[in-house]
Amino acid sequence: MAQILWFDNYQPADAPVLGGKNASLGTMVGAGLPVPPGFAVSADCYRKALADNGLTGQIDALIAGVDPRDTASVTAAGSQARALIGSLGMSAALAEALREAYARLGSQCGDEALPVAVRSSATCEDQPDASFAGEHDTYLWVRGADAVAAHVLRCWASLFTDRGIAYRLERGYGQHGAAMSVGVQQMVRPRAAGVAFTLNPLDGDRSQIAIDASWGFGEAVVSGEVTPDNFLVDKVMGTVSRRTISAKTLEYRLTADDQVTAVEIDNERRLIPCLTDDEIAAVARLARRAEKHYRCPQDVEWAIDETTGDVLLLQSRPETVWSRRAKTVSCNADPITSMVQTLLKPSHSTPDVGC
């Protein structure tokens, strides 16, 4: 059984043991997208750890006994399951494989105490494509093989956060088949970071890329704790259709003791744009590439490496709001009728309020 699977060696056959997030990272690396390098701990390692410790049946029983309508029952089962997993030690074999992989990654990136993100990537046997977005834990700026191992265990435990359990219940996913893969990926210190939609979230306009950006780690934007700068970029022309600079009051940055924490932003940087025009264009291009790779509108997380200035793709998943809406026909096919309508409202004469 392969314990460690590298992103740059992704095989589609591995998807079931990688979970949606890690599989996605694998395909993106394969497509040449600028994703930070890393590896994943196979979900089978989690299953083996449970089995070797005789926990499989216990955990299954716990979850089977949950009443979905009773939050207290969910909470109780969750905390017990987490406690059981938390009591696990890591097998020597896995610990060694992890140490080796971390060392290799560190060597590849030129830092033997390489800071990494340790990310949950849950999988269900019967739902290999489910993305489980945001339902399980991610740990930032973890350094050293021991710390990495400890956080892998914590990710395993997070399979049974209340959110995670509820998520699977809501969607009718079999709890029995749920397992956890864990991604370990190089982290960079970002000058600026954020998200990008490959359509305008305000009106679904597919020709636009909407970028939300702020200083420091992307958590500030993703969590909504900061009002980000917003740039609307035309996908085909590369021009900025609209630009809104916000007062960026807070950023997530690395403190002296290697913690990623929220810190107030100095006055100087609050009102200046956090991205240059070149960077805006680079982020837009990156989002467009991700969209082309997945062939549908994407919700992308990106960051700009403070040291190299490179734009990195951290995550990409399908946009769900507009893509789910029923397709409507916008244009009037009959030329005469549409000409008359256009003549009655020539596009510049009044502000656009829809067709």
Add this chain to the structure above:
Amino acid sequence: MADRFPSPFEMPTPSGAEGWQDLYAYSSVFSEDRREYEDGTFWFMDGVHTPEVIPPWDATILEYAIIALSQYNTRHYVIPPALGVDIRFLNGYMYLSPVGVADPEEIGARVPEFAERAGYYFQNWDRLYAAWMPKVRALIDELESISFAPLPHREDMAVITEGRGTGSALDMLSTYHKLVDLTLKLWHHHFEFLNLGYAAYLDFFGACKQLFPSIPDQAIAKMVAGIQVDLFQPDEEIKKLAQLAVDLGLASRFAGSSPAASVLDGLRGDAQGDKWLAAWEEAKQPWFNFSAGSGFYHSDKVWLENLDIPFGFLRTYIEKVQRGESLERPMEAVVAERDRIVSEYAELIDSDEDRATFEAKLGLARTVFPYVENHNFYVEHWAHSVVWRKMRDLGQVLVGAGFIASADDVFLLSRHEVPEVLFDYYHGWAVGVPSRGPSYWPPEMERRNGIMNALRQWSPPPALGMPPEIITEPFTVMLWGITSDSVRQWLGGASSDGALSGFAASPGIAEGPARVILSADGIADLQEGEVLVAPLTAPSWAPVFGKIAATVTDVGGIMSHAAIVCREYGLPAVTGTAFGTKTIKTGQRVRVDGNTGSVTIID
């Protein structure tokens, strides 16, 4: 911010220009007779075609043009929300007013007729357009055949032996009427397709905005671009001649700055020189019938009569060839970019139905594009240059008769005065006594010249009257670039922070020292790397576009000729800034952003 523009009736007559109204048609000036209507509607100064004072005879063509435009909206194709464009001359400048159909029910009632009439032209466009060119060429030939000559000392003997029974003066008078009527006919032909062509453009623009609310205008315009049109041919001819000069080893003969005539003389006689001269002569017709201005002024210089103009461009191109630089307009790149843009936006369209509609509307916009661009060369350039030339010939006849001192003074007569003047000439010649003209006209022309000069001192406001709620007349939007935004900008007055904005007419960002140019004569002053700032630019200025960094204009929309030419030549441009020439001074360093439509004074 004001809520209305000044009333036309508040505009003072410049000192020394008293009586100017009598030089124009009585129905083309503001008057108490129609004051309520005139005060209550919106007038804009047409800086696109006529940024300067318009001499009385020149006004003929403008009236014919605007009224012909109008008739097609109102009486031919029945554009549902629009009637015509009204016209007035004020202190010698032209003001226009788009007239909309006020009653929404009436708009609806007009749709079936529009569907039938405009529909017929759209469905049969290719066939009808193929018939247009021969019509206009025939008209130009008829204009060319016009001849004005001094009345003869004696009627030719042939008049007697052929038993003609008419005399030269009848020919002269009817020839003048023919010239005027052909000019009107020319403008009827001009608008046969144009209103519909612009409606098709507007429709394509509108569809793009429905599909992609934030799509930049420039993207839409680029999707229609890149088709070879005759408007660019004069420049192509000069480039071919430059290449030929180098290929024949004649480049050194063109160096220096001696006038065209002497260089051309010097080429005669040797094999290579004669070969080149033959190509030069060949290019002249019809391509040197090209105005350095908009074609609406008799004073606009036409290449054919001012060979130093094309010669200057030729020299610049020869130098470029010798430096190993390409003369090619980036045609392939423009076409490749156009195709990329079309396929990428098409790909982003969700529904197959919408995609089909998008492609159909794009197809129609491209069908009409050649006409929309070509007509300009054949009408405003070629045909007009013949009209001006013939009128000058007539002016020369009057000079010979002692009526006026300079042939160009004929343009100080309005079109209805000319037959009277010709009759005075005929009267004296027939009776054998002095005409009144030689005593009457010289001092009168001095007075009129004085009036014109006084009018030129006045600075015309960009708009008068009541700002409009909405503009539906398609020309006003697409060609003149007058939108609610421009109206708001005019009401607000010029910006004081050194920033101007207008239409992002042609992409790219450039910086350089500005040169403010108010007429075609000024383009000779342009230096390499400067930013041209003008009320408008003429398509015939295209040969300088290789030298300058960017263009900024006061007026013009995204589909004005200047915007189209700048895009074809890859030159950054911002049009419709409203106050460019008033805000920027020659020598100031400016930054032109043709991607966003902003212009900043850096100094």
